[in-house]
Amino acid sequence: MSGALSGLTALITGAATGMGAATAERFAAEGARLVLFGLGGAALDRMAAATGGVAVQGDVTSPADIERAIAACDGRLDCLVNAAGLIVPDRPDSIEDAVWARTLSVNLTGTMMVCRAALPLLKRQGGTIVNIASVAAFNASPDSASYAASKAGVVALTRSLAYAHGSDGIRVNAIAPGWVRTPMSEMEMDLAASAAGTTREEEFAALTRRIALGRIAEPEEIAACCLFLASAQSSFVTGTVLVADGGGRSPTQNRAV
Template sequence: MRRFEGKVALVTGGRSGIGQAIAARLTEEGARVFTAQRGGDDRFEGIAADFTDPAAPAQVVAEVIARAGQLDVLINNAGMMQEARVEEMTLDDWQKNLTVNLTAPFLMIQAALPHLRKTKGSIVNTGSIEGLGSNPGHAAYCASKAGLHGLTRAVAVDHGAEGIRCNAIAPGWIDTELNLDFIDSMPDPDAFRRDIGQIHPVARTGRPEEVAALAAFLAAEESGFITGQVYTVDGGRMAKLSLP
């Protein structure tokens, strides 16, 4: 399929993991893809950006427009996670997590809206199942992802009549480089892989390409009647009750 022929997409955090898989899928389907993150990108058209800087989102969007002349798809994927319970987290760390995970997407959307309005474009935000539930010690991450889910709905409501759609994906455990390195750091990686697989009804963890497939669908015109939704991609993990 070439659903994005002649279209321009911007993927934040597109140099690795889920973001890279989304950038690759959009490229395969014909899009001209820009990625934005710390440092460059030797695979796509990279733009260096530090999303702790509130000026970065507008600068990134302006560079895309200067180089490509349009913007059709915005994928807000860049994020961070810092493990700490509420009592252990400093205000500075709390603010940093919210800045990267919630404020930066807000500012990206704000900067992109005038251009997406012209192209009747689509926004896809990478949320998390931790915007719906919580793992221990993830107070700031959970709060920021829940906020991103809420922002997704608000943008859909406010800008749907302008032809702009906004949806979110809530991935569960996905085999990104970061997660695979985490597994390898465990005392018994094979046992951890077995145990993490068993909490999923599909009996395995997910692949970045499976998240990318949904992102491409939500960004494409064929999903034109879908907006304001948060799609869980977790192998059924959130649907499975613990044993009584």
């Protein structure tokens, strides 16, 4: 590892599993001091222990919990990664109000609230924000109405933050992953398999046939994208969305559901 984040403090939400956990591991390997925030329970505690970080158990939609996470940064924050999120499959004609509200609350409002709380610390010396969006923001499937709307909001919020705070030395970017092997995607494949009478692995295999690179991503590959946007290697990049989908949403490919 290059030590690209040596001496820097990073706050990562949703760091107990999936892309957030992989990002925590990569940032720790690059020398960052970590504050890991979310509802991960014992998994979050284990990740903090493994990376030498501080675990703050809490909800990204709770102002009091967010305040505790910011306090755990001990007066300095150089990088924020918003990886907390959820998905509940739904269709536009049958969206449940409670599902819509909770999905937007966690994915969009939670991202906004953590960013807003982090800005005073980031302004002290400049820094970076990386928000995890999704290719669903641009190519929503019929079964991801609430999720797609929330992630489209994350893209818009990212651009607004970038232009509002570039003069403060803060760079703000988003990553739009495609299919990644995470507990969330496994849950989606289990639901698809149940409906189709197939298996999780058969559903994943069907996906790979619709992706230019012929496979889905591993969380560590998205963590590498986070590192790029958080480090000086992307010093002139802000207000952008890095699409990391292996070519899965190319117009010449059949899109995955």
